[in-house]
Amino acid sequence: MTTEHHSSPVPSNPGAAGTGLKRELKVADAAAFSVGLIGPVGVMALLGAGAAGILGRGATWAFVFALVAVSLVAYGFVKLSRCPSSRTGS
Numbered sequence: 381m382t383t384e385h386h387s388s389p390v391p392s393n394p395g396a397a398g399t400g401l402k403r404e405l406k407v408a409d410a411a412a413f414s415v416g417l418i419g420p421v422g423v424m425a426l427l428g429a430g431a432a433g434i435l436g437r438g439a440t441w442a443f444v445f446a447l448v449a450v451s452l453v454a455y456g457f458v459k460l461s462r463c464p465s466s467r468t469g470s
Contacts, residue, residue: 420450 424446432439
């Protein structure tokens with residue numbers, strides 16, 4: 381019986397030079413991320429009953445279209461997160 385050792389894609393020392401991405405999240409970044417999530421989630425959660433009362437049967441389609449729109453935004457974030465960052469700013 382042999383034991384295989386697999387290399388992990390996450391470096392053991394993320395702050396070491398040349399080993400990969402540096403993991404840091406500043407307070408302003410975390411706040412922006414939180415505010416960006418609160419808006420759409422709050423609208424979907426708090427206004428669902430109100431939308432159903434106003435739109436009637438059309439509320440279902442409104443939520444379907446909102447799901448598609450939010451999915452496209454999420455897809456954009458995924459694509460942007462895979463782009464290599466530039467340290468020169470150009």
